[in-house]
Amino acid sequence: MRSILLATALAASPWLANAAQRTYANPLDIDYRYNFEQMNEGISYRTGADPAIVRYGDAYYLFQTLADGYWTSKDLVRWDFVEPDRWPFVGVVAPATLVAGGRLFLMPSAFGPRPLMVSTDPAHGHWTFWTRQLPQVPGATQYDESHKMAEGDAPPPGPWDPGLFQDDDGKVYLYWDSSDTYPLYGAQMDFKLDSREGGEKRLAFVTQPKALLHLDPANHGWERFGPDHTMGDKPSYIEGSWMNKHGGRYYFQYAAPGTEYNVYATGVYVGKGPLGPFEYAPYNPVGYKPGGFVTGAGHGSTFQDVHGNAWNTGTAWLGVNWTFERRIDMFPAGWHDDGQMWVDTRFGDFPHRMPDRKLREGEDTFTGWMLLSYRKPVVASSTMPGHPASTLTDEDPRTFWVAQANESGQTLTLDLGGTPTVRAVQVDYADYASGRYADAPDLVTRFVLQGSADGKQWTTLADLSEETRDRPNAYIELERPRKLRFIRYVHRHVGAKQLAISDLRVFGNADGQPPAAPRGLQARRGTDEREATISWKPVPGAVGYNVRWGLAADRLHSTYQRFADQPTSFTLRSLNKGVRYVVAVEAFDERGVSPLSQVVQIVP
Structure with a gap:
């Protein structure tokens, strides 16, 4: 809960609201x-x-x-x-x-x-x-x-x-x-x-x-x-x-x-x-x-x-x-x-803030800006068969959308489903059938990001039409937070033979309370001490979960992030023999992060 309160306070602080980008992803x-x-x-x-x-x-x-x-x-x-x-x-x-x-x-x-x-x-x-x-x-x-x-x-x-x-x-x-x-x-x-x-x-x-x-x-x-x-x-x-x-x-x-x-x-x-x-x-x-x-x-x-x-x-x-x-x-x-x-x-x-001072003991750099784009629908101006626009929001960099032509004016329109507060966008390009494109002289990435609350009136969120760098994983922190339902990517140029994008990731916060803490957590060590089966009950509306473990309840430094369309039971295979562990789980959605579940021992 302390982490949630701290992240909320940081997200609202003027430190993060200034025009100069102070976060990274x-x-x-x-x-x-x-x-x-x-x-x-x-x-x-x-x-x-x-x-x-x-x-x-x-x-x-x-x-x-x-x-x-x-x-x-x-x-x-x-x-x-x-x-x-x-x-x-x-x-x-x-x-x-x-x-x-x-x-x-x-x-x-x-x-x-x-x-x-x-x-x-x-x-x-x-x-x-x-x-x-x-x-x-x-x-x-x-x-x-x-x-x-x-x-x-x-x-x-x-x-x-x-x-x-x-x-x-x-x-x-x-x-x-x-x-x-x-x-x-x-x-x-x-x-x-x-x-x-x-x-x-x-x-x-x-x-x-x-x-x-x-x-x-x-x-x-x-x-x-x-x-x-x-x-x-x-x-x-x-x-x-x-x-x-x-x-x-x-x-x-x-x-x-x-x-x-x-x-x-x-x-x-x-x-x-x-x-x-x-x-x-x-x-x-x-x-x-x-x-x-x-x-x-x-x-x-x-x-x-x-x-x-x-x-x-x-x-x-x-x-x-x-x-x-x-x-x-x-x-x-x-x-x-x-x-x-x-x-x-x-x-x-997810976005983290870059400190401008020495952090206090236990102070978190996570902004509290949540993933708003997961599995949301996307409409593309054109699509190459076998590489649909649905891959743009699956949080998998190994699947990607490909346009029929790498030409200026191609668009992607993402529907967030509501009007959350949008704070940052990451555009992750893929290299598809690039051939010997590294010999090309025009390795720069240029695009425009637009936003709309109703799909009719559009505002420019970021204009990289004159960008001079190649940015395969372009992360854009908005100058100020905006209430938006639609995010549109307008293509200008990319340093690749094909226009291919693996993910269009949007971060911010939806209104409302964070999800409830996961319940029913169980953790049982296998006959092989290097492994443990961890399970918990699904949390309604959760986007995903962080399984966190370590040597003590205040030192849960290891994390395995899993999304809600994955089973809420899995085998953790990274443990050391002869070491006692504790584990807990937290749920997250577009509104924030739940309180931590009960912390339990990983028992034999």
Whole structure:
């Protein structure tokens, strides 16, 4: 109830009502770059993964996999692409960042010689070489003729999926690997940080690579492979090293079980030193988003904003054009006084406010703006067979509407059924039969949003007719809330061969009281302790439910969002053996969020 009251107060506050956009929604609204990982099949599509966000100077910088540059932001809301003046990479994959010695360093994943880049002016894309070749991993195995890694105690070639960390004493550490066979490794590096221009530059291994941790899916349910962890004993991947130090403890984060599934998550081990020994945290996975429009929260970064608020980024799975078609998401994060790390993915694909101050303990960033468009009817000006307009409101990014022609003037008209207060709209494009469209010079997204209370008198809500950015997941916060029944999308231009949109998502609040709290909650652990069956009675009129669990009633940090047309009973397969859990459920509709149900133990 405290969360509901807080969200209501925030939604009404002048802080959110100003003209400057102060909210965001996942996936992040950036111009995801086209790439050709499936070049031989003639497929191109926008994608982004493995985000590393770092603050340098007075701005934030976002680096990711397979981009011909990076993004910068002053406020974590608007991101602008930077095309660097020196970029010797065919394609950066899972890069590591480090701010040290007054410089910003960038290290790409590598199996062979690759440069380490450095900049003191990343805002203008100016980079130089720190070293032209990364040092080889000492004692590493080599690929055989079939390009498979050799078995044994030696680490594989690398560093692949690197992570860099500088401790308080100035020492620098490297963490790396991505494998279904090998563990994650770490080593101390000799990283000469001479502040003089032209001073000595050095990068070398000080210690031998040390195996730090393996996956343990036999005891950690969430580390099992497949959708909802259903692929049994198939080997899972461990990857995405990231290190944070907080309260004298070292939080070694990693990703599992696979980026191509809804359950891709972030786990954490805690240690007393940068190379361990590390202890598995019982509250794992720490970052987890298996349900909703955006699914997947693994392989990212944890950083602090200018106000001292912590954030965790991750990789969301899309997987339409190719298995590894993905997006970037970002969630509030932090640590409790006793050291427990948390990442809040509750309503993680609804609008959240971007704080302009340090948040209070337990303060929520969720705006309280609810999904108004779910399963609502849409009329399209034209439709390609097999891709109906009904997919625009199903909250599934893997289904999409396609117009008969990609031409200006195509329209979509969404009927909300009443006149709720509309506050934001997200337009999520899809890449359908794009061919080699990445070669095109006109990669911008332009459209107009209109609103009406009666379907006769229309008002312009947002005009992006002169937009200069490509925005595959365009999120628009209205300058002021409006009472509307109809939302109309008027097409101008999109950077794709076809006009295809997966979802037209509308957020705000309908009048009336939120739904009642779910009743009849039951949670029973299976004979396999990694699983539990959770069920509850349906709430009339609910749009969906958040199943929330954790180690205590005041620490329900894990959330599985489910919609009302899904069964109110399911098997949760992400639990850790030997750990006691509690669970609760809340319902939500267009008016708001219910009080939390009774909190119950997940009993054997």
